[in-house]
Amino acid sequence: MPEIHLLSPRGFKAAGVYAGIRSRNQPDVGLLLCDELASASAVFTTNKVFAAPIKVGREHLAGGTLRGVVVNAGNANACTGRQREKDARRMCQLAAEVTGYSPGEFLPSSTGIIGHMLPMSKLERGIVEAGHALGSSRDHALLFADAILTTDLKRKSAGVRFKIGRQVVTLAGVCKGSGMIGPRMSVDTPADLRPSVAAKRSASTGPRTGRRRPLHATMLAYLTTDASISPVLLRRLMQQATDTSFNAVTVDDHTSTNDTAVLMASGLSGAKVSVGASLKSFTQALAEVSQSLAYQIAADGEGATKVVKIEVRGCAKVEHARAIARAIANSPLVKCAMHGNDPNWGRIVSAAGLAGVPFDPERATLLLQGTPVFRSGRPVPFDAGKVSATLAAPEVLVKLDCRLGDQSTTVWTCDFSKEYVTINADYHT
Amino acid sequence: MPEIHLLSPRGFKAAGVYAGIRSRNQPDVGLLLCDELASASAVFTTNKVFAAPIKVGREHLAGGTLRGVVVNAGNANACTGRQREKDARRMCQLAAEVTGYSPGEFLPSSTGIIGHMLPMSKLERGIVEAGHALGSSRDHALLFADAILTTDLKRKSAGVRFKIGRQVVTLAGVCKGSGMIGPRMSVDTPADLRPSVAAKRSASTGPRTGRRRPLHATMLAYLTTDASISPVLLRRLMQQATDTSFNAVTVDDHTSTNDTAVLMASGLSGAKVSVGASLKSFTQALAEVSQSLAYQIAADGEGATKVVKIEVRGCAKVEHARAIARAIANSPLVKCAMHGNDPNWGRIVSAAGLAGVPFDPERATLLLQGTPVFRSGRPVPFDAGKVSATLAAPEVLVKLDCRLGDQSTTVWTCDFSKEYVTINADYHT
Numbered sequence: 001m002p003e004i005h006l007l008s009p010r011g012f013k014a015a016g017v018y019a020g021i022r023s024r025n026q027p028d029v030g031l032l033l034c035d036e037l038a039s040a041s042a043v044f045t046t047n048k049v050f051a052a053p054i055k056v057g058r059e060h061l062a063g064g065t066l067r068g069v070v071v072n073a074g075n076a077n078a079c080t081g082r083q084r085e086k087d088a089r090r091m092c093q094l095a096a097e098v099t100g101y102s103p104g105e106f107l108p109s110s111t112g113i114i115g116h117m118l119p120m121s122k123l124e125r126g127i128v129e130a131g132h133a134l135g136s137s138r139d140h141a142l143l144f145a146d147a148i149l150t151t152d153l154k155r156k157s158a159g160v161r162f163k164i165g166r167q168v169v170t171l172a173g174v175c176k177g178s179g180m181i182g183p184r185m186s187v188d189t190p191a192d193l194r195p196s197v198a199a200k201r202s203a204s205t206g207p208r209t210g211r212r213r214p215l216h217a218t219m220l221a222y223l224t225t226d227a228s229i230s231p232v233l234l235r236r237l238m239q240q241a242t243d244t245s246f247n248a249v250t251v252d253d254h255t256s257t258n259d260t261a262v263l264m265a266s267g268l269s270g271a272k273v274s275v276g277a278s279l280k281s282f283t284q285a286l287a288e289v290s291q292s293l294a295y296q297i298a299a300d301g302e303g304a305t306k307v308v309k310i311e312v313r314g315c316a317k318v319e320h321a322r323a324i325a326r327a328i329a330n331s332p333l334v335k336c337a338m339h340g341n342d343p344n345w346g347r348i349v350s351a352a353g354l355a356g357v358p359f360d361p362e363r364a365t366l367l368l369q370g371t372p373v374f375r376s377g378r379p380v381p382f383d384a385g386k387v388s389a390t391l392a393a394p395e396v397l398v399k400l401d402c403r404l405g406d407q408s409t410t411v412w413t414c415d416f417s418k419e420y421v422t423i424n425a426d427y428h429t
Numbered sequence: 430m431p432e433i434h435l436l437s438p439r440g441f442k443a444a445g446v447y448a449g450i451r452s453r454n455q456p457d458v459g460l461l462l463c464d465e466l467a468s469a470s471a472v473f474t475t476n477k478v479f480a481a482p483i484k485v486g487r488e489h490l491a492g493g494t495l496r497g498v499v500v501n502a503g504n505a506n507a508c509t510g511r512q513r514e515k516d517a518r519r520m521c522q523l524a525a526e527v528t529g530y531s532p533g534e535f536l537p538s539s540t541g542i543i544g545h546m547l548p549m550s551k552l553e554r555g556i557v558e559a560g561h562a563l564g565s566s567r568d569h570a571l572l573f574a575d576a577i578l579t580t581d582l583k584r585k586s587a588g589v590r591f592k593i594g595r596q597v598v599t600l601a602g603v604c605k606g607s608g609m610i611g612p613r614m615s616v617d618t619p620a621d622l623r624p625s626v627a628a629k630r631s632a633s634t635g636p637r638t639g640r641r642r643p644l645h646a647t648m649l650a651y652l653t654t655d656a657s658i659s660p661v662l663l664r665r666l667m668q669q670a671t672d673t674s675f676n677a678v679t680v681d682d683h684t685s686t687n688d689t690a691v692l693m694a695s696g697l698s699g700a701k702v703s704v705g706a707s708l709k710s711f712t713q714a715l716a717e718v719s720q721s722l723a724y725q726i727a728a729d730g731e732g733a734t735k736v737v738k739i740e741v742r743g744c745a746k747v748e749h750a751r752a753i754a755r756a757i758a759n760s761p762l763v764k765c766a767m768h769g770n771d772p773n774w775g776r777i778v779s780a781a782g783l784a785g786v787p788f789d790p791e792r793a794t795l796l797l798q799g800t801p802v803f804r805s806g807r808p809v810p811f812d813a814g815k816v817s818a819t820l821a822a823p824e825v826l827v828k829l830d831c832r833l834g835d836q837s838t839t840v841w842t843c844d845f846s847k848e849y850v851t852i853n854a855d856y857h858t
Binding site: 046047048049050076078079080081082083113114115116179180182184252253254255256257331332333336337339340342344345346347349350351352353354358359360361374376377378379416417418420421422423424425426 | 476478507511542609611683686765769771773774778781783788807846854855
């Protein structure tokens with residue numbers, strides 16, 4: 001069976017071209033287009049410092065439809081004064097001109113360094129070139145996937161195929177993210193950011209590339225499907241899927257200025273998603289693709305040598321489980337211990353205790369790679385050498401049962417290595 | 430003028446002895462004693478996973494007085510089941526026996542690895558030995574200061590002398606802390622932790638020692654004064670001083686299970702602290718000593734090559750300023766940039782935006798070592814090479830003016846180096 005890629009769902013075309021925005025000769029401008037005016041929903045960063053494309057994107061998505069996405073890597077177009085909004089709008093304008101649609105039908109995205117003006121003449125040429133290079137082959141999908149990468153070492157892609165009634169539906173996506181990863185994205189504009197001032201998983205790994213200079217590695221995700229679904233329903237499902245995928249991955253807990261995930265539904269499969277089985281299948285497919293992409297971000301975290309999967313269960317509220325899982329996932333002490341295969345579980349239990357939500361060590365149980373190390377307030381004797389050996393794996397499972405309720409969650413992170421310091425201490429200019 | 434040390438205030442004795450709790454031959458048991466039943470106040474960790482000495486210490490301090498402190502390094506006595514409380518009480522019992530006072534007059538402290546039982550026979554011998562070695566010389570103060578260190582490379586000490594009326598008052602202190610540093614200490618027991626289930630600064634640097642194996646480097650501070658002050662007033666001043674010193678330092682934002690800072694006032698200077706000038710002088714002296722100690726923790730942070738001082742001003746509430754300063758101070762991206770002398774200010778501004786409190790980039794101004802780099806939502810052109818050169822300093826000042834109010838704060842942190850990873854990824858067993 002052929003790999004499912006971003007352009008496998010019916011009705012999508014894409015391109016990725018090199019416009020010289022960054023120094024490496026690798027695509028840095030991407031264009032994604034739908035033959036139909038797609039039903040669409042997006043989640044955006046809740047950072048109070050948000051880039052211009054976030055503002056323009058929210059605006060263009062207000063009607064729940066999109067024609068396409070125009071994106072650049074190498075420059076985040078954030079903290080660049082008034083010019084930045086003009087530039088984000090200009091990106092949409094150019095995408096509209098070269099494709100023959102309207103600027104308001106495009107979502108603009110940018111990722112890269114903060115505080116530098118977009119090199120508009122290069123970007124303009126790039127968008128026009130991308131418009132002429134559009135196609136729906138796997139290669140087109142890969143070029144688009146590459147055009148959004150920054151410090152990523154691997155291309156990130158996932159896709160599933162499923163049935164609604166007799167119709168085959170495809171849902172796929174690509175994403176990027178490696179550092180500045182601690183997304184907290186929402187479909188809603190937070191109240192204080194409203195204008196006052198302003199399955200079958202097919203994870204392609206792609207070519208291994210050399211590390212680039214430290215940029216600001218926002219999380220971006222673009223998902224496509226040929227299901228038919230209303231914008232209202234899509235909006236709800238998108239937030240739900242994000243909370244258990246992109247919002248559940250962290251590399252350094254630094255919510256970026258540009259985080260964006262968008263899903264466009266062409267409807268061209270003819271399969272309608274509404275209630276019952278269709279809703280269930282679609283929800284599951286969306287979760288699968290989103291989680292695969294989120295997982296790939298953790299696995300390719302800056303300097304990462306392994307994925308650390310934090311499962312927290314037994315909380316009274318899911319928010320409590322999330323706070324505890326995040327506190328563990330973001331503790332540099334825990335992440336360094338994981339890097340060194342050190343079963344130093346005191347760091348994990350104490351991180352749970354500082355999450356600011358109910359936690360009682362006298363009830364909790366902690367397992368490292370399946371080995372109980374702490375139970376009901378006291379240590380469980382274990383063979384440290386053996387457990388350490390089990391931690392030397394590409395994926396480590398940290399399982400904490402709080403025994404205070406029935407809510408649970410999973411958060412993915414990575415270990416903390418010297419390479420992370422090398423990547424991020426490197427002088428950027 | 431001779432150095433002011435922990436035992437400079439009248440009425441204090443101390444000792445530090447090696448009891449073999451840790452492998453290195455360096456004092457690991459300390460005893461601090463006051464000739465009088467001292468007026469005393471302490472702040473303790475608010476981590477929900479707190480060590481037994483925290484519980485016993487809160488209990489013994491309920492009356493607002495203390496006779497002394499008994500402390501060990503090398504083992505935190507945390508997450509060790511029911512035995513841990515017995516052991517913490519036993520430490521007080523032994524200190525009482527060897528000094529001839531009551532167990533309830535002692536504050537126990539422990540720092541070191543979590544989840545291991547205290548080696549009580551060694552500890553018992555150590556406390557008895559310390560009891561017989563008590564003295565009030567500078568050497569005694571230094572031995573006590575050394576007995577509380579874990580991964581610290583430097584001894585930490587500060588002291589000031591000032592006048593209240595005609596009387597000379599001395600206030601001094603020692604502390605420890607290098608990793609697992611993100612104190613959030615309070616004089617009050619948080620509601621959810623109550624039994625439901627259970628100025629002349631004289632900063633001595635001391636000898637440089639080799640790094641030890643990764644322990645859990647709690648923050649501990651012991652302060653002495655010969656001022657006369659009521660426990661009620663002391664309690665208020667202690668929280669206030671802590672919030673702008675120990676609670677304003679972070680290395681890795683990991684609030685420890687054992688964080689403790691205590692101040693004992695012998696009253697033997699005869700100078701009474703109540704209102705007016707006496708209160709002002711004492712408050713200032715306490716702030717000075719606490720901040721000097723906090724600063725020394727940041728400077729000796731695990732792997733640190735520099736102190737990063739984050740000044741946030743112009744917030745509507747001081748809590749907002751603290752949240753923003755902490756978000757900046759704890760961002761691994763910011764800390765790595767500081768390590769690499771990289772004026773990558775976008776990371777600082779975006780960290781401010783994710784603090785979860787009001788922040789408007791369109792109003793804010795950011796200065797790095799005095800050079801404006803961002804103002805009113807846009808970059809300020811600067812010579813990156815020159816600013817980078819100014820960042821290559823033992824102390825870096827990050828100054829953010831939010832222009833939303835008149836509240837300000839300062840937080841101290843350090844840079845993030847490969848050495849931090851080395852220290853904390855090292856297999857502990």
